[in-house]
Each structure stands twice: as structure tokens, then as C-alpha cells.
Amino acid sequence: MMRFHDLSIYRKVVAVVLSVVFLLGFLSAVVIWDSLSDLMGQQLERRGAEIGNHVASLSTNHILVDDRYALHELIHETKVNTEDVKYILITDHQARVIAHTFPSGIPKGLKELNVSPKDTETRVVPYNSDEGQIRDILVPIEGGSVGYIRVGIAEEGTKDIIGRTLKKFAVIILVVCVLAVLLATKMASLITAPISKLVLVSQAIAKGQLHTKADVSRNDEIGKLALAFNEMASSLAATNDERDSLVGTLREKEYIRTTLLNKLITAQEDERRHISRELHDETGQSLTWLIMSMRALADKAADDKQREVLLNARDVASEVLGEIRDMAVELRPPVLDDLGVIAAMKKYIATYQQRFDINVKFSSVPEINNLDKRIAVALYRIMQEALTNIVKHSKATVVDVSISHNQNSIFMQIADNGHGIADDELEQAVRQNRLGIYGMKERAELLNGTFQMLSSSLMGGTTIIVTIPFEESEGE
Ligand SMILES: Nc1ncnc2c1ncn2[C@@H]1O[C@H](COP(=O)(O)OP(=O)(O)O)[C@@H](O)[C@H]1O
Ligand SMILES: [Mg+2]
Structure with missing residues (x-):
């Protein structure tokens, strides 16, 4: 799975903005639901109590004279004319039902649901009927001494209102989300577009186009980055120029050195060959001539002593000739x-x-x-x-x-x-x-x-x- 920081900047911004909007929307919806339910519940109870009090004020006499028909008429009329009222019940002070609006009898369990002959104050008990959630509101007549009125009022209406409100809220959140995405797109492109351009510039620089410049028209961090980038490229170009010129100088020097060395070696070899030839041909010839002359002289020597001196001198000259030949060979062997x-x-x-x-x-x-x-x-x-x-x-x-x-x-x-x-x-x-x-x-x-x-x-x-x-x- 892709990790969050591997996502593109655009996706990150959109993800963060959407999460914030959704969280805010969800929390607001919960708060709205809670407060509205509370408020509407209170209003419902107040209305139920008002209806109960109204019926109580009109029914006291009928109860006292036990005019059940009038009571019947009264509660039926009230039920028909009042929205959300599901039923009305009248009991005497001993909680015996004396009139109700159910056409086919009181549902099981309802009679005992909210019975409290000793209560002198309004009391509300929730009730789960076949027709949905109902609040059963008990209103005592003359503090309960005459009897009680019970009004069943449906919560449906309030639920509908809350539902409609939340739907509207959801639509608003959706619109905000769309706006947020648009805004995030704009924001992301504001951030990423110059970064993408910087990437292109850096690629060009990597290819050696050191005079490529990044756009520095902004004053924010990206503008500063672009500026630093340009400075880096300039100093790189300067270093490159310096290096190129150094390499050029070095090459030139190396060329001169090689040429000189070549000439030196050639000159040295020529000189050696020359001296070697000179020693071999000139000096060698002369010495050979000298040796031969000494030999000839020795043959014609006047006495043995003279002859010996001459022969010794000839031997020395022969040795020198040998040494000179060795030297000539050492210097530059003719064989080569x-x-x-x-x-x-x-x-x-x-x-x-x-x-x-x-x-x-x-x-x-x-x-x-x-x-x-x-x-x-x-x-x-x-x-x-x-x-x-x-x-x-x-x-x-x-x-x-x-x-x-x-x-x-x-x-x-x-x-x-x-x-x-x-x-x-x-x-x-x-x-x-x-x-x-x-x-x-x-x-x-x-x-x-x-x-x-x-x-x-x-x-x-x-x-x-x-x-x-x-x-x-x-x-x-
Ligand atoms: N074949 C070899 N065996 C051992 N040491 C050597 C050998 N050739 C050169 N060297 C060492 O390398 C050094 C440098 O040699 P070289 O440049 O010819 O200078 P030089 O012969 O004048 O001393 C020598 O002084 C010697 O210590
Ligand atoms: Mg050596």
C-alpha cells in the first residue's frame, strides 16, 4: 500500500483538506443532531402539556358530572385539530379511564404506562407504539383530585425536521468539499508547478547546461529556493570555467613538456650516436694506427730494452682502444x-x-x-x-x-x-x-x-x- 508521504503533494493537500472538512462536518452534524433533538423534545413536551392543560380546563365540569359523551366529543375534536397528537386519554382521580380516542380499544400496556394518581405535576414517559416513537404526557386536573389527561404526541414530526436540517447540512458540507478540492488543487498547483519547473532546470543543469536559469519571480520559500539554485548553477559554471581553463593550461604545459622531453631524448641519442661514431671511427682509427706504428717501431728497435718499452706502450694503447670501443658500444651500440x-x-x-x-x-x-x-x-x-x-x-x-x-x-x-x-x-x-x-x-x-x-x-x-x-x- 502507498504510504502517505509517498503521495504527490497535490494528493496530500486534497487528502488533508477533505479529511478536515469531513471531520468538521461529522462533528457538527453530531452536535446539531443532539441539540436539535433536545430542543425539539422539550418543545414537544411543552406542546403536549399545553394541549393537556387545555383539555383539562375544558373537561373538569364534564368529569364532575360524568358527561362521557361531552368528554368524548371534546377529546376527538382536539385530536383531529391538533397535528401530531396520536391519542388523548381521560382518567378519573383513581386512574380509571373514562374517555379515550382509540377507535378499537386502548392498546395493551398503555393504560399502566403513565399512571400516577399521587402526582400533581406533569409527567412524560416515552412509548414505543406501532406508529413510531410517542411521548405520553400526563397532566393532572386540579392537582389530580379531579382526574388526569394523557396526551400521546408523536416524535415523527420533530425527527423529520431534524432529518431535513441534517440533509441541508450534508449538502452544504458537500459543496464545501467540492470548493475545498478546487482550492486544494489551486494551492497544490501553486506549490508544485514551480517545483516541477525547478526539476526541469536541475535536469538541464545535470546535463551540463549550466546557464539554464530558474524563475525567481516569487518571494516565498520556492522563490528563495530558485534563487539558491541559480546561485549554485552560476558558481558551478564559474568552477567549470576555471577548471576548463586550468585543464587547458595543464594540457598546454603537458604538450610542451612532452615535446621538450622528446627533443631532449632525441638530442641525447643523436649526441651519443655522434660521440660513439667519433670514438669508434676517429679515435679508434687513430689508436689502431698508433698501435700498428708502435709494433712496426718495436720490430726496428735498436736494443731489447727499447723494444720492450715500445711493446708495453703498444699494450697500453691496445687496452685504451678496447676501453674506447666498450665506451662507444655503451653510448650507442652500432648493432642497434x-x-x-x-x-x-x-x-x-x-x-x-x-x-x-x-x-x-x-x-x-x-x-x-x-x-x-x-x-x-x-x-x-x-x-x-x-x-x-x-x-x-x-x-x-x-x-x-x-x-x-x-x-x-x-x-x-x-x-x-x-x-x-x-x-x-x-x-x-x-x-x-x-x-x-x-x-x-x-x-x-x-x-x-x-x-x-x-x-x-x-x-x-x-x-x-x-x-x-x-x-x-x-x-x-
Ligand atoms: N631491480 C631492483 N631491485 C631492487 N631495488 C631496485 C631495483 N631497481 C630499482 N631499485 C630501487 O629503486 C631505487 C630507484 O632506482 P632508480 O630510479 O633507477 O635510481 P638509482 O638507480 O639512481 O638509484 C633504487 O635506488 C633502488 O633502491
Ligand atoms: Mg638506476
């Missing part, structure tokens, strides 16, 4: 440009395993044709930084590096079996502006990729997962 990222990684890992006592398992797909150079460099640099971190920080003995791809993305995963990274270590690194992890993440994100670093104290070790979207081309 010549053979591709997988080959470069394999080479790097081979040297790495030799240098450090760490077992690296490498699983990869075949070299990807025409892989974007920026992706190749990013993957290579991320692996380089990850493997360097493993040596520096993890105490790992085994590392798994794997590269795979599908049509859309290339994936790289590097997992070590070291002691992992605690949260506070990462926080500390960020505070100290360590750029290793940050740089790996940036490199992946600049290429619209993702970078995740998982460190599980349960399984031990750290895992780096990099995903970079790419388009596979069939080659030129």
Missing part, C-alpha cells in the same frame, strides 16, 4: 642501428653476463621488420637501465628478459630474483631525484606505452613490464 634491437640486446646481455656474475635468460621473437627506431631505442635503454639497477641494487642471481608482440603492441618483461623494492626505497629515490625508474616510465609513455614495476615481497624480486603500441610494416 645496423641489425636491430633484438641483436643489440643479445649482445648487451652477453657482455653483461661476462662482466657480472648474473645469469640472464633471454627469450625473444625474431627481429621485427622496420621497427620504429624510437621504440627500438626506448626498449634498449629501458633494458639497459633495468639491468644496471639489478646489478646496483637487487642482489639478484637470475634475471629473465623476454620480448614478445602481437599485431598492436610490443611487450618487454624483465624479472629478477633479488630482494625487491620497499615502498620507502622508491619514495626516497623520488625525493633524491633519481631518474632511472622515472626515465624508463617516461620513455614508455612518450611512445603512448605503459610501464609497470611490480615488487612482491612474497615471491621476492622485481618485475618490470613495458608495453608499447606499434604498427608492424612489411618492409620497404
